[in-house]
Amino acid sequence: MSYAVLENIRVSYDGKTPVLTDLNLSIERGELVSLLGASGCGKTTTLRVVGGFIEPRAGRFTLNGVDMTRTAVHKRNFGLVFQSYALFPHLTVFENVAFGLKLRKIESASLKSRVMAMLDITDLGALANRYPRQLSGGQRQRVALARALVVEPQLLLLDEPLSNLDAKLRLSMRVEIKRLQKKLGITTIFVTHDQEECFSISDRVAIMDKGVIQQFDTPEAIYSHPANEFVARFVGFTNFFNLTASGTGRCLNNLGEEMVIDEIRNHTGGQTSWTGAIRPDDIVLTGTEVSGTNRLTGSVEVRTFLGKSYQYELETKLGRVVVNAPKDSIFEPGTLVCAHLPSDKIVLC
Amino acid sequence: MKRSVFLLLIAPGILLLTIFLFYPLVVTLAPTFSNNGPSLARYLAFFSDSYYLAVFFRTVWIAVVATLVCMILGVPTAYFISRRRRSKSFLMALSIFPLLTNPVVRAFAWINILGRNGVLNSLLLSWGWITTPLTLLYTDFSILIGTIYLFLPLMIVTLVGSMDTIEEEVTEAAESLGASRLVTFFKVVLPLSLPGIVVGSVLVFTGAITAYSTPNLLGGNKNMLLATLIYQRAMSLADWTSAGVIAFVMIVMTVVTVMVMQKVSRRLDRR
Numbered sequence: 067m068s069y070a071v072l073e074n075i076r077v078s079y080d081g082k083t084p085v086l087t088d089l090n091l092s093i094e095r096g097e098l099v100s101l102l103g104a105s106g107c108g109k110t111t112t113l114r115v116v117g118g119f120i121e122p123r124a125g126r127f128t129l130n131g132v133d134m135t136r137t138a139v140h141k142r143n144f145g146l147v148f149q150s151y152a153l154f155p156h157l158t159v160f161e162n163v164a165f166g167l168k169l170r171k172i173e174s175a176s177l178k179s180r181v182m183a184m185l186d187i188t189d190l191g192a193l194a195n196r197y198p199r200q201l202s203g204g205q206r207q208r209v210a211l212a213r214a215l216v217v218e219p220q221l222l223l224l225d226e227p228l229s230n231l232d233a234k235l236r237l238s239m240r241v242e243i244k245r246l247q248k249k250l251g252i253t254t255i256f257v258t259h260d261q262e263e264c265f266s267i268s269d270r271v272a273i274m275d276k277g278v279i280q281q282f283d284t285p286e287a288i289y290s291h292p293a294n295e296f297v298a299r300f301v302g303f304t305n306f307f308n309l310t311a312s313g314t315g316r317c318l319n320n321l322g323e324e325m326v327i328d329e330i331r332n333h334t335g336g337q338t339s340w341t342g343a344i345r346p347d348d349i350v351l352t353g354t355e356v357s358g359t360n361r362l363t364g365s366v367e368v369r370t371f372l373g374k375s376y377q378y379e380l381e382t383k384l385g386r387v388v389v390n391a392p393k394d395s396i397f398e399p400g401t402l403v404c405a406h407l408p409s410d411k412i413v414l415c
Numbered sequence: 416m417k418r419s420v421f422l423l424l425i426a427p428g429i430l431l432l433t434i435f436l437f438y439p440l441v442v443t444l445a446p447t448f449s450n451n452g453p454s455l456a457r458y459l460a461f462f463s464d465s466y467y468l469a470v471f472f473r474t475v476w477i478a479v480v481a482t483l484v485c486m487i488l489g490v491p492t493a494y495f496i497s498r499r500r501r502s503k504s505f506l507m508a509l510s511i512f513p514l515l516t517n518p519v520v521r522a523f524a525w526i527n528i529l530g531r532n533g534v535l536n537s538l539l540l541s542w543g544w545i546t547t548p549l550t551l552l553y554t555d556f557s558i559l560i561g562t563i564y565l566f567l568p569l570m571i572v573t574l575v576g577s578m579d580t581i582e583e584e585v586t587e588a589a590e591s592l593g594a595s596r597l598v599t600f601f602k603v604v605l606p607l608s609l610p611g612i613v614v615g616s617v618l619v620f621t622g623a624i625t626a627y628s629t630p631n632l633l634g635g636n637k638n639m640l641l642a643t644l645i646y647q648r649a650m651s652l653a654d655w656t657s658a659g660v661i662a663f664v665m666i667v668m669t670v671v672t673v674m675v676m677q678k679v680s681r682r683l684d685r686r
């Protein structure tokens with residue numbers, strides 16, 4: 067049995083529009099799981115159900131086998147870090163971090179040493195007597211983290227904790243969070259809508275859309291085997307085309323041409339049609355027309371400069387195709403080019 | 416902004432204030448500082464007259480108690496209102512509603528309730544809790560009730576404004592760290608609303624000191640406050656100089672209160 071389990075959670079704020087519909091999620095002890103999805107898909111709502119701020123209309127939340135669906139927030143012992151940090155403005159850094167321990171009636175000597183140890187871990191020792199308004203964004207963020215971690219929570223909930231930081235700080239803070247999380251072994255749910263951040267930090271990722279988890283797997287698995295078109299789009303696939311089966315291990319595209327796809331070997335079920343997908347980076351462009359399988363001829367419609375490469379939008383018989391090609395050969399809009407879709411780079415979903 | 420433009424813009428305001436506030440004030444107050452030449456004799460006389468002193472302390476006492484009661488009633492009410500989502504504007508309108516009716520009308524309502532044959536006495540008599548009607552009207556008690564009723568909305572509105580600035584996530588963070596709703600209220604909400612409480616208290620206190628119609632209608636002649644005393648001296652006895660003395664005492668009281676509370680508020684607000 068997993069450590070934290072959400073079973074068939076259903077949430078609706080107004081009783082009419084569903085926000086979460088039969089959401090299921092199982093998290094192992096010590097794992098860092100991310101909820102990733104576009105704005106408004108229900109990530110915060112899910113986190114608030116776990117935190118106890120929203121009572122679901124149906125479903126159960128259990129932690130370590132104990133039903134906590136209706137446990138009061140202050141009895142859960144979960145650490146929370148909000149996007150806005152939500153520090154107590156009238157308390158110093160030290161007092162902020164000590165808040166939870168004071169409520170637990172820890173005697174003052176051990177309270178002090180625990181708070182100081184946590185401030186050292188988060189590199190805040192020198193700022194103990196400052197007020198939140200006297201701190202930078204990154205420092206506030208660390209106070210919020212320290213305050214949540216010092217009580218040794220059963221579960222750490224992070225709601226876009228890095229979104230208010232600049233790019234450089236985000237990078238170092240996410241390494242920091244991962245390091246602390248592993249060091250303290252705290253089971254963590256991390257909400258974000260930044261794909262790169264999420265993939266770099268998580269043990270497993272739940273991709274959400276419209277209150278439904280579309281895929282829950284390791285970042286590697288999601289990146290190379292998206293479960294459906296929504297997930298594929300989310301992880302950078304922009305080109306999609308319909309495929310139909312023609313005998314075992316073979317398939318045809320809309321034009322009736324055969325496409326060679328390595329992955330089809332893993333799809334031996336009775337499925338007869340798929341959506342094939344490929345990333346713009348994985349398509350190879352050549353100026354001269356080469357015939358053969360997995361090749362498409364098209365004319366360049368739009369060219370955009372991406373820095374490391376050029377992005378081309380091609381008009382082909384299979385529809386619009388987006389390709390990122392290196393800078394060494396440049397194709398002008400209007401010219402005919404040939405796009406090669408390598409068989410090992412096409413995924414089926 | 417250019418200095419000349421700036422002066423031009425504030426000139427009308429300055430002019431109005433000079434004609435209608437400063438000039439009458441000086442004309443009224445100047446005689447109070449003279450007694451065949453500049454002197455504080457009239458003020459010394461005020462503070463050695465036992466009747467005046469009694470009125471002075473009654474005024475302060477009523478203002479202090481009214482402020483405290485408004486605080487105690489207003490803080491939880493305001494917190495309740497500030498945490499509503501849908502019913503908030505309705506509740507706000509409800510609390511502001513009394514402010515929209517004339518204070519005289521509101522005082523008359525209390526006369527109907529607190530009088531010898533009023534609603535309250537009739538109820539208590541009919542329940543058999545008392546055998547003779549209580550004297551509630553024309554006492555300090557009735558002034559106090561009227562004053563609290565007059566200024567509680569002001570306290571609530573001020574506090575809701577102040578409590579609205581407390582992010583919900585801050586109280587949620589406190590709860591997640593193990594604080595029950597009640598503990599969160601005392602450890603987070605209350606300290607963060609202190610500046611609002613101070614502002615509200617200043618409004619209630621200075622309002623209670625200067626209110627005229629409520630103590631006039633609910634206090635009667637026996638229970639004078641400074642405001643009613645001024646009126647009596649000036650209009651009934653045509654003793655404008657005494658009225659001026661009392662007026663200046665009131666001005667000093669309110670100014671000192673505002674200044675002290677500002678200091679306190681700055682101390683408390685360490686954010």
Ligand SMILES: Nc1ncnc2c1ncn2[C@@H]1O[C@H](COP(=O)(O)OP(=O)(O)OP(=O)(O)O)[C@@H](O)[C@H]1O
Binds near residue numbers: 103106107108109
């Ligand atoms: N208090 C509320 N009352 C009514 N509807 C709400 C409330 N909070 C959220 N919603 C709705 O529920 C849906 C999910 O919201 P949620 O805050 O969980 O999204 P999210 O995934 O966290 O988005 P974001 O990335 O923008 O933070 C949204 O459509 C939102 O409009």
Ligand SMILES: [Mg+2]
Binds near residue numbers: 109110111
């Ligand atoms: Mg959110």
